[in-house]
Amino acid sequence: MGWLRGPACLLLMAAILPALGQTQFKWSPSKMVKHMGHYPYIMCSLTNVVLNASDGVFYYASKDPLLSDCGDLDTVWQLQNRPQQSQTEIxxxxxxxxxxxxxxxFFAGGSNYYHLHYDTMLPLYKDVVVGQNDSQGPSRVFMPAVETSRLQKINWKTPAFEKADKYWVQTTKFIAGKYPFRPLDDRLRRKGHNICLKEARFGTPKVSFTDKTFMRSFVKYVKANLQIVEPDFVPPRVGIIHRSGRRQILNDQELVDMLIKDIPVDAELIDFSGMSFKEQVQAMQRFTVLAGINGAGLMNCLYLPANAVCIQMGPYKSDMNYAQFGEVLKTRGPYREWHNTHEDLHHPVPGDKHNTRPNTIVHLDEFRTLIQEALKVASGLDKDEL
Known part of the structure; x- marks a missing residue:
C-alpha cells in the first residue's frame, strides 16, 4: 500500500497522535545517526520523533529506511515510519x-547495583554530563524502560518504577538530575501524552571502563551532587560486605572478630540491603579497606576514599567475571584479589551447575595477612599503589 497523502494522511495522523495541545511541533523529515553503543551494542539517534504514549509507539517521518543499521532498536522499542507530505505540525x-x-x-522484582552502574549510570554520565555546559544545555527528558527479556520488546506493565525509594529508581534518576523523568510504563500510557523529541537517543554510548580519568570524574560527580565530602583522614577501619543471598561468606562475623583481636583494627560487617543510594555512598567514607565476595555490593568500592583498598574475593574454582569487575574497581585506587583455593572451605549450592553461587568459608590466616598488607597500603606506606 502506498503512503497516504493529503487529507487522508491528516486524518490518520490525528487518529494515532491525539492532539491534547500544549505546543506545536514542526515534524520535519527524520534523520538517523549511528554510534557505538554499550547496551544495546549500537546506539541510534533519530531526529524529529513523537512518542504517542497511549499506544507506546515512537513515530518518525522519512522517505528512506532508517533502521536497517540500528541493530536491535526496533526489536526493543516499537517504531513506525509515517512519511510526512503535507502535515508539518503536531x-x-x-x-x-x-x-x-x-x-x-530489572528482574524478579529487583535490580542489580553492578548492572545499574555498568550498564546505565556510567554510560548515561558520559552521554549527558561529560563535556556539557549545564547552564546552556539543551532540554532533556529521561525515559527508562525494562525489557520483557534480553533485547526483546519493552514491558510497559513493569512495576520497576512505581516506588521512588528503590535504589534502582534513585540511581537512574540521579543522572537525570533536574530533568524530567518519564519511565515507559503503564502510568505514562494512561496519560496518553504526545512527547515530541527533536532528537531521540535509543540506548547508551560505549564507555571505556578502564579510563581512570573518566571513572574518577564520575565518582567526583556523584559525591558532589550527593553533597558527600570525602574526609581528609580516615582512621584504619575494615568493612566486610555481608551477603544474605548467593555467594555468602559463612564465617564473616568470625573474620571481624579475628581482625579486632589479632591485628588489632576496627572492623565491621556492612549490609547494603535496605540502604538508599546516598546511604551506600556515605557509608564508604568511613573505611580504609573494603572486602567482599564477587558481587554487586563491591561496586561501592568506587566511592571509597582515594587511598582506601578494595578487595575482591572469589569462591573456589568459580568462573565469575573477576577480570571485568577488577578492571572497573582498579580505576579508583588500590585493589587486591583473594581466591579460595581450599576445597574443604567450599560450600556448593544444590542446582548450581556453573558454580556461580557457592558459599565460602574464608581462610583466617590468609585473610589476616591480606588485611595487614591492605592496611599498609592504605596508610600511605606504599605510595606506588595510589
Missing part, C-alpha cells in the same frame, strides 16, 4: 531537545 503535550531512551536491569 500537537505536543511535552517537547524536548533530547530524549534519552534506555534500558535498566
Amino acid at each position: 500537537q505536543c503535550d511535552e517537547e524536548y531537545d533530547i530524549g534519552h531512551i534506555f534500558l535498566i536491569f
Whole structure:
C-alpha cells in the first residue's frame, strides 16, 4: 500500500497522535545517526520523533529506511515510519531537545547495583554530563524502560518504577538530575501524552571502563551532587560486605572478630540491603579497606576514599567475571584479589551447575595477612599503589 497523502494522511495522523495541545511541533523529515553503543551494542539517534504514549509507539517521518543499521532498536522499542507530505505540525503535550531512551536491569522484582552502574549510570554520565555546559544545555527528558527479556520488546506493565525509594529508581534518576523523568510504563500510557523529541537517543554510548580519568570524574560527580565530602583522614577501619543471598561468606562475623583481636583494627560487617543510594555512598567514607565476595555490593568500592583498598574475593574454582569487575574497581585506587583455593572451605549450592553461587568459608590466616598488607597500603606506606 502506498503512503497516504493529503487529507487522508491528516486524518490518520490525528487518529494515532491525539492532539491534547500544549505546543506545536514542526515534524520535519527524520534523520538517523549511528554510534557505538554499550547496551544495546549500537546506539541510534533519530531526529524529529513523537512518542504517542497511549499506544507506546515512537513515530518518525522519512522517505528512506532508517533502521536497517540500528541493530536491535526496533526489536526493543516499537517504531513506525509515517512519511510526512503535507502535515508539518503536531500537537505536543511535552517537547524536548533530547530524549534519552534506555534500558535498566530489572528482574524478579529487583535490580542489580553492578548492572545499574555498568550498564546505565556510567554510560548515561558520559552521554549527558561529560563535556556539557549545564547552564546552556539543551532540554532533556529521561525515559527508562525494562525489557520483557534480553533485547526483546519493552514491558510497559513493569512495576520497576512505581516506588521512588528503590535504589534502582534513585540511581537512574540521579543522572537525570533536574530533568524530567518519564519511565515507559503503564502510568505514562494512561496519560496518553504526545512527547515530541527533536532528537531521540535509543540506548547508551560505549564507555571505556578502564579510563581512570573518566571513572574518577564520575565518582567526583556523584559525591558532589550527593553533597558527600570525602574526609581528609580516615582512621584504619575494615568493612566486610555481608551477603544474605548467593555467594555468602559463612564465617564473616568470625573474620571481624579475628581482625579486632589479632591485628588489632576496627572492623565491621556492612549490609547494603535496605540502604538508599546516598546511604551506600556515605557509608564508604568511613573505611580504609573494603572486602567482599564477587558481587554487586563491591561496586561501592568506587566511592571509597582515594587511598582506601578494595578487595575482591572469589569462591573456589568459580568462573565469575573477576577480570571485568577488577578492571572497573582498579580505576579508583588500590585493589587486591583473594581466591579460595581450599576445597574443604567450599560450600556448593544444590542446582548450581556453573558454580556461580557457592558459599565460602574464608581462610583466617590468609585473610589476616591480606588485611595487614591492605592496611599498609592504605596508610600511605606504599605510595606506588595510589
